[in-house]
Amino acid sequence: MKPSCIILAGPNGSGKSSIYEKLQPPGRFINADNIASSLNPSLPVNIKRVRAGRATVSLIDQMISSKDSFVFETTLSSSHSIDTMQKAKRAGFHVGLIYVILYRAEQNIERVRFRVKNGGHDIPTVDIIRRYKKSLDNLPKAVALSDEGVVIDNSEREPLFLAEFRRDGQITHKHIATDGETELHMRLNTIITNA
Template identity: 45%
Template sequence: MHNHKPIFFVFAGNNGSGKSTLRSLIIDKLGVDINIDPDAIARRFDPENPEDKRVSAGKEVIKSVNKYIEEGKDFSIETTLAGKNAIKQMRIAKEMGYEITMFYVALSNVSQNIERVAMRVKNGGHHIPTEDIIRRNRTSFKHLYEYTYLIDNLVLIDNSEDDGGEIVLEINNGKITFETTNLPNGPYLFKINIERIKVKPIF
C-alpha cells in the first residue's frame, strides 16, 4: 500500500482536444506508470473500426480501474467525460480515499474538435462521426459542471492554439486558485457556473 494518499489522474476533454498528447507530455513528471486509455483499448479490439468496440472497451476500463483502486495504486485514465463511467469511477475512488486530479483540455469551439479529428484521420487515425463529437462536447462540459465537487484538483487547459496548451483556470479543494485574464469560451462558460457547481472563488 502507499504511504500517501493515492491519486486518480483524469485526462478529460472532447475528441480532438489533445488530451492524449498532454498526457504523454506530463505523465513522467507526475510519476504515474499506469494509464488507461479507452480509445487505445478499442483500437486493440478492432483497429479498423474502434468506435464499434466502445462498449467492450468501456467494460475493460471498468475492470482495470476497479483493480487499481482495490490495490491503492496511482493511475490515470483518459475520457471524453461525455458518459457516466468515469464519474462513477471517480466517486468510488473518492470513497476509497483517493485524491482526484483532473486535467480538462478544451478548444475554443466544437468546430476545432471536428477539424482536428479530420486531420488525425488524414494522418492514419480513426474516424469519429461529427454528430458524436458535437454531442460529446455538450455533455462533457455538462458533466464537468455537475461533478466538479468530486475533483480535488482541477486544471483547465485551453489547447486552441497550435503552439501548445495554456492553463486558464485552476480549482483546488473547491476554490479558484488561478484564472487567466481572458478565459476562452469553454472555460468561461464553466466559470460563470461557479455558483451552480458549488465552487467558491478566493477573493
C-alpha cells in the same frame, strides 16, 4: 500517501493524449482507444470499442480495489466518469482533474478529421458535437469531486492553462477572460468559481 485517480477529460479531438504526454501525471494510464488499438485488427470497429470499454471499466475497478494510482482518459460525456470519481473518493483516493477543451466543437471535428487522415481513429461528427455539450455539462460535477485540477484551452498551437484549483475552492491560478471576450472562457470561469 494516498493513491491518486486523475481524470484526463475533454471532448473528442481536444488533444488529451498530447496533454498527457506533456504533463506525464503519475499512475497507470488507462485509455480505451489504446486498448481498442491493441485488439485483433480483424475485429469490426464496433466490437473493438465494446471490448475496449469493458476492459477499461474492469481495469479501473482493479486499480481502485488495489489502491493503485491511475490516470483515466475520458470525454466526460457520460455518468461513468463521475461515478469513477465518486468511487475513487470513497476508496480514499486523491482525485485530480485535467480538463482539456477547444473553443468550439467545430475545431474538435477538424482535429478528428486530421487525426483520421494520419491513421488515427474516427469519431462520427454527431457524436463529437453531442459529447462536446455533455462534457461541458458534466464539468461542474467533476470540478466539485476533484481535490485539485487544471483547465486547459488547447485551441491554439500552445495550450493555455486557464485555471488551477484546489478542493478548498481556492483558485490558485486564473487566466480566464472575464470581459466577454470569449463565451467559453466565461462559462469555464463560472463553473470553476461556483463548484
